[in-house]
Amino acid sequence: MILKIFPSNKKLKFIHGLLLITVSLIFLPFIIEESFGRSWLRIFDYTLIYVLLALGLNIVVGFAGLLDLGYIAFFAVGAYSWAILASPQFDIHLSFLIILPISFLTAGFFGVLLGAPTLRLRGDYLAIVTLGFGEIIRIFLNNLDHPVNVTNGPVGINMIDPVMIGAFSFNNKIEIFGIQLTNLHFYYYLLVICVILVIIICQRLENSSIGRAWVAIREDEVAAEAMGINTRNVKLLAFAMGASFGGVSGAIFSSFQGFVSPESFILIESIMVLCMVVLGGMGHIYGVVLGAFILVILPEIIRSAAAPVQESIFGFVLIDPESLRMILFGLALILVMLYRPKGLWNK
Amino acid sequence: MDIFFQQVINGLVIGSVYALVALGYTMVYGILGIINFAHGEVVMIGAMVALSIILFLFQFDIPIFLSIALVFIGAIIFCSLLAFCIEKIAYKPLRNAPRLAPLITAIGVSILLQNIAMLIWGRQYYSFPQIFNNDTYQIFGIANITTIQIIIILISLVTMFLLFYFINKTQYGMAMRATSEDKNAAKLMGIEINNVISITFIVGASLAAVAGILIAANYGIAHYSMGFMLGLKAFTAAVLGGIGNIVGAVIGGLLLGLIESLGAGYIEKLTFGFMGSNYQDVIAFLVLVLVLVIKPNGLVGEKSSTKV
Amino acid sequence: MSKNILKIKNLSIMFGGIVALDDVNMVTKKGTIHGLIGPNGAGKTTLFNIMTGIYKPTSGNIYLNEKEITGFTPNKIANLGIARTFQNIRLFNSMSVLENVLVGMHNSMNVNIIDIILKTRNFKKEEKLKKERAERLLEYTGLVKYTNNRASSLPYGYQRRLEIARALATSPSLLVIDEPAAGMNQKETSDLKDFLDKINSDGTSILIIEHDVKLIMNLCSFVTVLDFGKIICEGVPEMVKKNKNVIEAYLGA
Numbered sequence: 001m002i003l004k005i006f007p008s009n010k011k012l013k014f015i016h017g018l019l020l021i022t023v024s025l026i027f028l029p030f031i032i033e034e035s036f037g038r039s040w041l042r043i044f045d046y047t048l049i050y051v052l053l054a055l056g057l058n059i060v061v062g063f064a065g066l067l068d069l070g071y072i073a074f075f076a077v078g079a080y081s082w083a084i085l086a087s088p089q090f091d092i093h094l095s096f097l098i099i100l101p102i103s104f105l106t107a108g109f110f111g112v113l114l115g116a117p118t119l120r121l122r123g124d125y126l127a128i129v130t131l132g133f134g135e136i137i138r139i140f141l142n143n144l145d146h147p148v149n150v151t152n153g154p155v156g157i158n159m160i161d162p163v164m165i166g167a168f169s170f171n172n173k174i175e176i177f178g179i180q181l182t183n184l185h186f187y188y189y190l191l192v193i194c195v196i197l198v199i200i201i202c203q204r205l206e207n208s209s210i211g212r213a214w215v216a217i218r219e220d221e222v223a224a225e226a227m228g229i230n231t232r233n234v235k236l237l238a239f240a241m242g243a244s245f246g247g248v249s250g251a252i253f254s255s256f257q258g259f260v261s262p263e264s265f266i267l268i269e270s271i272m273v274l275c276m277v278v279l280g281g282m283g284h285i286y287g288v289v290l291g292a293f294i295l296v297i298l299p300e301i302i303r304s305a306a307a308p309v310q311e312s313i314f315g316f317v318l319i320d321p322e323s324l325r326m327i328l329f330g331l332a333l334i335l336v337m338l339y340r341p342k343g344l345w346n347k
Numbered sequence: 348m349d350i351f352f353q354q355v356i357n358g359l360v361i362g363s364v365y366a367l368v369a370l371g372y373t374m375v376y377g378i379l380g381i382i383n384f385a386h387g388e389v390v391m392i393g394a395m396v397a398l399s400i401i402l403f404l405f406q407f408d409i410p411i412f413l414s415i416a417l418v419f420i421g422a423i424i425f426c427s428l429l430a431f432c433i434e435k436i437a438y439k440p441l442r443n444a445p446r447l448a449p450l451i452t453a454i455g456v457s458i459l460l461q462n463i464a465m466l467i468w469g470r471q472y473y474s475f476p477q478i479f480n481n482d483t484y485q486i487f488g489i490a491n492i493t494t495i496q497i498i499i500i501l502i503s504l505v506t507m508f509l510l511f512y513f514i515n516k517t518q519y520g521m522a523m524r525a526t527s528e529d530k531n532a533a534k535l536m537g538i539e540i541n542n543v544i545s546i547t548f549i550v551g552a553s554l555a556a557v558a559g560i561l562i563a564a565n566y567g568i569a570h571y572s573m574g575f576m577l578g579l580k581a582f583t584a585a586v587l588g589g590i591g592n593i594v595g596a597v598i599g600g601l602l603l604g605l606i607e608s609l610g611a612g613y614i615e616k617l618t619f620g621f622m623g624s625n626y627q628d629v630i631a632f633l634v635l636v637l638v639l640v641i642k643p644n645g646l647v648g649e650k651s652s653t654k655v
Numbered sequence: 656m657s658k659n660i661l662k663i664k665n666l667s668i669m670f671g672g673i674v675a676l677d678d679v680n681m682v683t684k685k686g687t688i689h690g691l692i693g694p695n696g697a698g699k700t701t702l703f704n705i706m707t708g709i710y711k712p713t714s715g716n717i718y719l720n721e722k723e724i725t726g727f728t729p730n731k732i733a734n735l736g737i738a739r740t741f742q743n744i745r746l747f748n749s750m751s752v753l754e755n756v757l758v759g760m761h762n763s764m765n766v767n768i769i770d771i772i773l774k775t776r777n778f779k780k781e782e783k784l785k786k787e788r789a790e791r792l793l794e795y796t797g798l799v800k801y802t803n804n805r806a807s808s809l810p811y812g813y814q815r816r817l818e819i820a821r822a823l824a825t826s827p828s829l830l831v832i833d834e835p836a837a838g839m840n841q842k843e844t845s846d847l848k849d850f851l852d853k854i855n856s857d858g859t860s861i862l863i864i865e866h867d868v869k870l871i872m873n874l875c876s877f878v879t880v881l882d883f884g885k886i887i888c889e890g891v892p893e894m895v896k897k898n899k900n901v902i903e904a905y906l907g908a
Binding site for chain 3: 201204205208209210212213215216219220222223224225226227228229230231237
């Protein structure tokens with residue numbers, strides 16, 4: 001009886017840990033802002049958006065083993081869904097509670113549309129087809145400004161509505177106890193909540209019959225089918241779910257940035273997200289989160305340090321920051337694959 | 348009908364170039380089972396190196412044919428060395444790694460090459476010098492063809508013929524075919540796999556160099572980002588014909604060129620003005636999706652008797 | 656009079672120009688262990704592959720419990736009651752022994768995606784039931800001590816057992832096994848025979864491809880012999896063993 005009154009040691013530790021993490025997460029944006037400046041809080045927010053993308057792609061590539069090189073297309077679909085439904089483009093201004101599900105479903109729909117005819121293709125073929133699809137979406141987004149102006153072409157759509165809760169807009173600035181809260185903070189909290197939700201969903205999927213079916217298909221599709229798994233539907237589910245998460249991420253991105261253009265959805269972005277998944281160890285949820293952090297923050301550090309460091313060593317800038325960033329990124333990809341082909345953090 | 352034959356000519360020209368590049372992709376895939384993402388950049392390097400050689404040789408008074416020969420030879424040697432190094436450094440260590448690893452590495456190499464090229468040659472669009480007079484000829488009064496286009500088709504044909512001869516009639520070619528059928532069996536037969544693989548990359552790079560020069564000559568432009576789309580489409584062509592299949596690569600390349608050219612010519616009419624030639628790049632991918640859905644192993648298929 | 660669990664009627668399949676199976680007629684009686692033997696290349700595995708939906712026959716029909724299953728997809732056939740093992744073991748190598756068996760139970764799970772995402776009581780109940788059933792199956796097949804080990808780490812003989820356990824997890828009425836004794840020594844083969852006898856007496860019909868003549872003689876009540884895609888002999892083991900055509904086929908007289 002006494003055992004029932006006092007929680008066990010393990011449970012206590014768990015609750016302590018949870019409290020610690022929660023408190024840290026609540027105060028984190030302020031710590032970042034104080035220590036590194038507002039621009040790094042913005043970068044952190046973008047990182048969280050990429051984390052969502054990486055988690056989504058992880059379902060497709062990591063869990064189910066389907067090679068998708070055009071994932072950014074779903075991000076684009078979600079982003080433009082928001083941009084079209086909450087901006088001056090058509091003068092529609094729907095609430096985020098409506099648009100988020102719409103982005104989710106629209107992106108999922110495109111996932112099914114792409115997946116249905118192509119998922120039976122062999123791995124490398126699937127890769128090139130999905131890559132093609134990503135490019136097709138980008139080209140359409142770039143050109144759908146005539147005959148009917150849907151996407152506003154290469155210029156993109158701007159003045160996109162931020163998230164609004166009632167009359168309160170995320171773009172408002174408020175002050176509590178002398179601390180300024182801006183849209184960077186509000187989006188931070190929204191994104192952290194989304195990331196946590198997505199992680200929980202992914203974990204639950206992983207430890208279910210669907211998760212096992214995905215791994216089975218990834219390992220040996222013939223054997224999986226012989227065990228009664230409807231591989232076509234199960235693969236389609238992975239594809240659609242990944243797409244849907246990408247769509248939601250895109251919608252939040254759209255409202256956060258305030259404008260979208262096809263430039264944000266080029267092939268290198270799909271590749272970047274894929275690298276986050278591979279780097280983190282495919283299928284490994286926390287590894288993928290880490291992968292996203294590394295691949296967003298490290299290049300930003302390089303970009304901000306490139307010029308000053310070169311100035312102090314050479315007296316002038318030898319290689320411009322953007323090129324240096326890309327060159328180091330290329331090198332990093334090669335080196336990591338040579339030395340840790342299973343990802344930085346493998347099981 | 349008025350533009351039909353013209354677009355056919357244009358399509359065959361660009362298709363020949365696609366075929367040359369597609370061959371590189373397909374040979375590497377046939378032997379190693381990997382997509383050499385960096386191949387498109389090797390094409391670009393071929394064009395840029397050729398450009399530099401031409402600009403260098405302009406300073407001297409050299410007979411035209413010698414210049415052309417030097418340009419081709421120079422570009423081919425440079426690209427071959429480059430591909431050789433890439434294979435040894437980035438791909439060889441990963442021969443037994445999980446499938447995705449060489450793909451990511453290839454992407455890394457591709458990014459590296461593109462950015463280094465940008466650093467060396469800058470971001471500007473260079474005009475590829477005309478080495479000889481580019482006349483236009485009329486064919487039966489229904490289409491035009493320029494000197495450059497004739498040269499492209501001729502050089503492509505010669506190159507492909509040389510390749511087929513090499514693959515089918517020489518020891519090395521046979522070793523390549525054996526290796527792509529069954530690496531382990533080839534090893535057991537005493538074939539030195541590493542050499543075969545290196546040769547495959549060198550041959551592919553040589554084709555790429557030639558293709559780079561031809562396409563730069565065709566459009567008159569060389570630019571550090573010219574390899575990307577071309578590589579993508581050439582790979583699409585290789586898959587179209589059946590990846591790993593040499594004949595497939597040629598057929599895929601020519602076919603893709605034709606479809607793209609005809610498509611670009613007629614797309615406005617076909618879509619009632621909704622889509623114009625700015626959607627041209629979409630055609631390649633749409634064709635690919637359609638073909639793969641109907642014939643999942645490509646048009647000619649993967650395991651054919653003339654496969655490498 | 657026992658029903659036929661499997662009936663194959665006039666089954667033929669061609670690959671390109673090669674006739675791999677030529678007008679095959681075969682019947683497996685319910686509750687029996689039926690052996691399928693023949694020299695290499697006779698078409699035995701091809702027959703299995705058609706039976707389990709991996710290939711579609713060029714002509715002919717297949718009936719499971721008197722119902723037609725010709726041309727059905729592999730997963731549909733598995734759900735109708737045929738489970739199989741493969742000639743070259745095809746386990747899910749990165750998964751544990753328990754997880755491999757759980758995959759076999761995929762379709763008996765009564766959960767949908769909402770259950771999973773919301774981790775409902777139904778989901779938790781189902782997972783618990785399935786894990787318990789899987790553990791019982793591991794006990795039944797003698798694999799308990801490997802429960803949480805990676806499938807690829809098992810000794811060879813136990814990998815074969817796991818494949819069979821996984822197939823049993825689908826609750827089949829017919830178990831189709833392809834060369835289970837390959838690479839086994841005498842003791843292992845004897846254990847395998849006892850194991851298969853146990854499964855059979857507990858209600859599962861078995862159709863087995865094997866090269867180990869002794870195992871076939873001891874295990875099967877009926878044997879079909881295939882050579883060059885045609886059935887050349889059928890009957891009880893003792894009779895088949897002495898048949899002139901069978902001896903010729905194997906020795907190539």
